[in-house]
Every structure is written in C-alpha cells, then in structure tokens.
Amino acid sequence: MVEWWDLTYRFFSFSDAAVRLVVAGTMLLGAAAGGLGTFVYLQKRSLVGDALAHAALPGVGLAFLILGEKQFLPLVVGAAVTAWLGGLAVDAVTRYTRLKLDAALGMVLSVFFGFGILILTHIQKGGYADQSGLAHFIFGKAAAMSPGDVTAIGVITLLLAVTLMVGFRHFKLVVFDPGFAASLGLPIRIWQFALTTLVVMAVTIGLQAVGVVLIAALLITPAAAARQWTDRLAPMIGLATAFGSLSGLLGAYISFLAPALPTGPWVVVVVSSIFAVSLLLAPNRGIVWRLLEFWGHRRKVSRDHILKALYRHGMDRGNWTDYYPRRAIAELWSFRPGELRSALGQLVANGSLERSGDMFRLTSAGIASGERITRLHRLWEVYLSRYLDLPSDHLHRDAEAMEHVISPELEAQLTDLLEHPTHDPHAQPIPYERAKGEAKDQAS
C-alpha cells in the first residue's frame, strides 16, 4: 500500500523525466486521435482508422530497410506513406470493384499488415544491428519514446489541431452533408483526402505509444463516448480530446505501477471504461438516466392516479373536504406493493395532500393538479377523435397514458389547436376553472 502510494506520488508529481516523457507522448496522442476520431466517427468510417493503422506497419519496415537504422522521423514518414497508400487502396477497391467497404477494409488491413510482418521477420532474421525495437511498433512501447520522439509527436499534434481549426467549417460540412457541400462548389474529394491525411498522421504518431493494432481504439472510442454527452460537434470534439488524453494519462500511470505491463492495452482499457461510463451515465442519453426517468415516470403515474381519483370523487360530491382512508385509496388503482405508501408520502410532501392520521384529502394545489390531469385526459380524447378519427371506444386507453406526459407548453398548443373544447367525445365536461387560476398565479 505504501509502495503504491509512493509510486502514485512519483508519477503524478511528474518529477521523473521518463514519466514526463511518456505522459506527454500518450496524452498528446490521445488528444490528437480523440479529436480527429470525432470526424471519422460521424462519417461512419470508424474502422477506416483500424485499416490505416495496420497499413502503416510495412512503412516502418521499409524505412528501416532503406536507412538501415532506427530513427523516429523517417520511420514515421515511412509509416505515413504506406498508411496513406492503404487509404487510397480502400477507396480504389470500393470504387472500381463490386466489393463493399467491409471487404475492402479487411483486405487492405490484412494484406498491408502481412507485408509489414514479412518485412519485419525478414529484418529479424537478416542480422541487422539496430533492429530490436521495431517490433514495438506493433504493440507499442511508450517507455521507449525519446525526447525527440515526443517533440515530433507534439509538433504533429499541433499541426493537426491548427489544420482542424482552420478548416473546421469545411470539414463539418463535408462530414455532415457531402451532397450539399458539393452543391456549394466545395471540392469534396480534396477535403476528404485532407481528412484521411490527418487520420494517417494521427495514426503514425501513435505507433510507438500504443502500436498499430490498438491505435484504432483511440480513434473510435473517445468519439463514441463523447457522443453520449452532447449533440453538437464542437463540444463533442472537445470531450473526445479530453477523453483521449485522460486515457493516455491513466494508461501511462497503470503501466508505471506495474512496469511489466504494456501501456497501449491499458490506454485502451481505460478509454473503453470511459465509454462504458458514458453509455450508462450521460445525461439524457445514458442508460441509468433513462432508467431513473422511467422509474420517475412510474411514480408520477401512481401519484396522478390518486390525484385524479380523489378529484373526481370530490367533483361528484361537490366538495373536497372529506378525508379518505388509505384503504379506500388503495382500491382506486392497481398499485404495486409499497407503491401506494411512497406515492402518498410524496403527495403529502409536495403539498398536494393533507394528512390526518391514516386519512388523506386534497389541498387546493392537489385539486388543481387533479383537475389538470382530468383536463389533459379529456383534451387528448378530443384531439384523437378529431385529428386521428379514432372511434370513441379507442380513446380512453391512449389518453390514460398521455395524461401523465403532456407538458404545459404542449397543453397550451393543444387547447389552441382544438379551440378550447368544452366537452370530450364522451360528452363529459373539460374542467378549466383552476387552469385560469394557475395562469393568474404565474402571471402575478
């Protein structure tokens, strides 16, 4: 435990030069790939990143064969060249043959990668002096990055960021609506090509940190996670960038704790966890959020049924002064066990019900709510019969569901559209008395 704390302190104080280097490298990479991945994701071309990354491998081998030594920049340039050729090959296959994108990607990915493996094994057996680190390009080895490497990564990331910012509006248009962009006279293929080139650059700088096999995750997953939190492009890019660099940081941290463990896979595990959390928790879209909304709705339905039933009882009797025992209320609707108790509790708490021992009656606010639910039910029946031509025996069930979800705005639209109907299709009056009161309350 002490040792763990010690290591954590050493890592996050960034006093260690090697740590600084690795963290800088992986975070820059995560940021670059994450931000750029947003565009790739939105084009539904996520797996293209995977293919391009694999296609980078032969470039590394070829550059080494030509130079006979291992230097970051030439290897990256070699990787970029073949990755880029891989991109062209994917386009060529989909354009000139009857094969679809999936087959084109799979072929380019595996053939280029196979070629890379052939070259690397050839080099391995060829007795080259300086070849030992080449295999790191497959799985990545963040710890092997030199200051020069990280500087190069930084420069390329900066270049990517500037290009994206300068061309932001064009990229946006090309990604969202290529047809419209073309009609504006935008040279789509050039912008498309620019985007591919940017992806190639992001992929190649990632080779050393996470390797060709897993770099795809950094292009896909942060963007997919970011998508859960926002519907807009600029915040999505920002979030994806943040998620990417956060996973770079944490991945580096985990492999610092246990040096035998590779960085790249941990970065992927971290970024996948961020995705999982986003999928569950993001507001509006998140699954947990939706579950809460679902349960909240169920509770509201129970409350609404109590209010509606007590309101109608009072209507029949001409006043709402009587208290009703819990037992009588329980018979109003098929409550699940425990549900009645919590619904009553909530209604007392929000001031809709008054309690006296185990007896309850509506407050004036409760009467207004009960009236509103009844009104919405009947308004909806009018709407259905008038605009959907539903027969009158088909109205009730639908209205029973709708009375709980119609918002005040929608209610206003509905009453305007229907021109303040006075009776529902079953000839029952639609109550408005307290609606005016509510409006007055809000106005004053």
Place this chain on the structure above:
Amino acid sequence: MASSPPIEVHDLTVAYRQKPVLWNVDFSLPEGELIGLVGPNGAGKSTLLKAIMGFLPLLSGYVRVYGKPFEQQRQFIGYVPQRESVDWDFPVSVLDVVNMGRFGHLPLIGGLKRTDKERARAALDQVGLADLAGRQISQLSGGQQQRVFLARALAQDATIYLMDEPFAGVDARTERAIVDLLKQLKADGKTVLAVHHDLHTVQEYFDWVMLLNLRLVRLGPTTEIFTEENLRVTYGGKLAILAEAAESLTRRTEV
C-alpha cells in the same frame, strides 16, 4: 377460417428509437381485395407491413392472420420487399432467388424437393421471366428485378400478399404486367396489400385503399374513400402535437 379476416390489426402502436411511427392503428382487411396503402413519406407504410410480419417490437396491440398470430400462419403470407433492400450483386441466379420463396418448406438439412422447384419455375413463368431463369440477378433491369421479387412471392403460394412499393422505379411495360398480375391474384381470390405512391393510378389499380399517416386515416372501397377531402387529411400536417406527445411518452416508458 372463413369467418376471420385475412389480417386483423388491433390497437397497433410502433415506435422506433423513441419516435412513434404508427399510432393506434386498428383495422381488418377484407378478403380477396386489392388494397392500396397510400400516405406521405414517413407515414409508416413499410413499418406497417413489417409490423404485420412481426419484424418489429410492438409498443401495444396485436396482429392476427386469419385469427391467429403470424408465427403460426406465415405460410399464408407472401412478401415483396422494396427492391433496394437487397444486394443485387449477390452471386445467385434468377431461379435461385425465386426458389427462396419455397424455403418455408425447406427440410432442416438438404435442398428443396422437386415439387418446390417446379412451383418456383411456374411462378417465374407467370411473370414472364422463364427465359432468364439462369441469369445472374445483377444483369436484370429494374423492372425485371421487381418481377423476380413478385415471382418469389408467387412461389410462396400464399393467400395474402404484402408488397412494399412494387411499382417503384419500374418501366411502363413492367407496370402494366404487374397490374395484370394483381388482377389475376384477385381473380384467384387472394388478398393484396401494396404500398403505392402514385396517386394518379390508385383508382385504376386498387379496389380498396388504406390511407395512412402515423395513424390510420381511412380504409374502404376506393370509390368511397379516395376523395380529395380524405387525401387532404392524410397528407396535411397538424400531427406535430401527436408526434411530440408520443415521443415524450415513449421516452418515459421505454429504456
């Protein structure tokens, strides 16, 4: 069986990704009629066909085919999907595709019986494509592709046919041929429900018409139902409120 309608849909509501596509649809189809399914884009016409065949989860309601669930009655239904729904580059011949109509009779292991293959050939002959039986499907014109799909549905030997835009993008000659085929189906006592887009030809091709836009507007004999007033209701808007309210409902009741 005679007492149950070919297709009965009760209180059907279908939502896709929280957006309502069909709302409270309720009808029984008459036996032995050609019924045109008409409505604006996005009205849920294809969805209705798919919902009848149980391809989509239903929020509420049920479908009966001759009084029983579709799963028990699928042999009575022949399906003609939209032409674009398949890959016409697929390495199969025209006859292979038509044979697929008989796959409901497939043994677990092995191929079709000879009688099934003969039925497929006969269906191909019926749409006038017998000469092209061995041709690869990518070499067909749009109209021929459509006729292949019709032949496949015929090979299903059904009594009810659900057709998704059989007239879309076909040449005049194929259109004529499909009309003849529909007449023949009616003469044989079959029931046809076909999505149709061309309002000019509805009266000419269909005896009955179903007007659909998110909800069922009208169903009845073309002469009574296909009026300007009903079309205006079908194609007119004013359903924004339904869409919005329904969305807020499905949002809260589905996870």
Place this chain on the structure above:
Amino acid sequence: MNLSPDTWIMLVAIIAAVSCGLVGTWLVLRQNAMLGDAISHSVLPGLVLAFLISQSRDVLPMVIGAGVMGLGTAWLTEMLGRTGRLYRDAALGIVFTLLFAIGVILVSIYTGQIDLDQDCVLYGEIAYAPWDRIAVGSTDLGPRSFWILSGALLVVVLFSALFYHQLMVTSFDPALARAVGVNERFWHYALMTVVSLVIVAAFESVGAILVVAMLILPSATGKLISHRMRPLVVTAIVVAIVTAIGGVELADRVDGSIAGAMTVVGGVIFVLVAITSRLIQRHRQRHEYEAATTTQLQAPGDSAIRG
C-alpha cells in the same frame, strides 16, 4: 505419417487457407467481413483464459474459449448497436479493441505460464508445425495443427453444405428469411460460431491478423470474376491453394514469416485479378456497345407477363 517437414508446412498452409476462405465467403457475402477481423482479435483473451484454466493446449478448452469470445463479440456489437446510441461500425471497433487489449494484458501477465507470446498472437508460425506432432501409442500421426485444421475444414464444409440454403437466404434477404420462417439471427450466430472455430484452429499457424486475409481474400477475389455461387466457391478454393503455395515459396525466398508472405501473395493475386477482369470487362463493353449500335437487340424476358 512420414512426409518431409516442407510438405507438412505446405499442407497445413493449404488447409488453413482453404478453411478460412470457405467460411469467409459467407462473411463477404453478408457484408460482414470486418466482423471476421473483430473476432480474430477478440478470441485472444478466450484463448489465454482457456490455457490458464485447463493448463494445457487441448483443443476443446481452446475451442470453447474462442467460441465464447467470438459469439460474445458478435452479441455485444449487436447489443451496443441496438441501444441506438452509437453507430454499428464504432460498436464493433470498441468491442474488439477492448477484448484484444485485455488479451494482450493477460498474455503479458501470464507470459511465463502459457505457451503464447505476442509474436505468435500476431502471425503464428507455420514453420514450427511439423515438429509439434501427435501420436497414438507409438504410431506417429503427423503434426497436431494438421489434424486440428483438417477438423475445422470438415466442420466448415459440412456446415456450408448441409445448411447452404439457410445461409443463402439469410445472407441475401434477411427479411424474406424471417417471412418464410428461417431464423435469421440463429444462423448469424451459428455462422459466427463456426468462424470463431476456424479462427482458433488457424490461430497457431497464421496468427490473429493474418487470419483475416485468409478469410476475405479468396472470396473477394472470387467475387471479382464469378456471378454464381459455385464458381465463386471454386475460385475461392483455387485462390486459397495458390496463395498458400506461393506464400510458402515466397517466405522461403526472403526468409520471412510464412503467414505474412501468404497475405502478400493473396493481395497480389487479388490486384492482378481485379485489373485483368476490369480490362476484359471494358473490352467486352466496347464490343457490346458497337454491336448494340448496329443491331437493335431486344432483351429477352421483356415480353408481357402471362396470367
């Protein structure tokens, strides 16, 4: 069996290529080729766990481990896609990169205890195949991988032949399949199980990523020139065999990985066939155009429908 090591290598390479090529035909036809790529990555943690739990390299635990992961990949992708909260291709990418990363981590943690290293994961090594043999009593039956791959090939052939029609209709038109009562989802998962089985069988010989080449290249090449199932399958088999033979030869020449060389040969064959078929097609089109402008041809089948 007494064959020279070189012959065994050749045989293993051919069988690996043919079994992948056959099952891959279905993937390509269903436009699901990348699912093959994904599964070939994500079987890794399954294999490692199978090694760790059974403490052996027995076939059964490996097949179960890979099968579970393969099906899991297909299922998770499907579930993620069905939430409607992200695109399907992204869902696939997320699932397989995560599983693969977990696999790599497991490999590096248990590196001493299992007979798998990172190189083997990536490109396997057919060259060692002849020396890992199995025997019954004192009778030598030949290399282990030969028998494993032959078993996989048998499964693929039986599966494709016995359920040809079901696979066909669910690949071509899933909607019709459901309409006539062929359970489209069942056959999808059945196919993915067989794909996982073949991948794990070929894994030792050609590794995770190069399996993908063997899955896709033969039938993709076949699809360039054949319009019918039978010629397509025949072409795929021929391409697979030529790829295997050429790959073994090439690897020998350049002194490199056999699997790597096989993909390169397969890629070259694809490109050559693509270019040739395109040239021929153009030539033919020109002829047809000339013929059509001189004589008005009437396409058969345009006669009216008979009642």
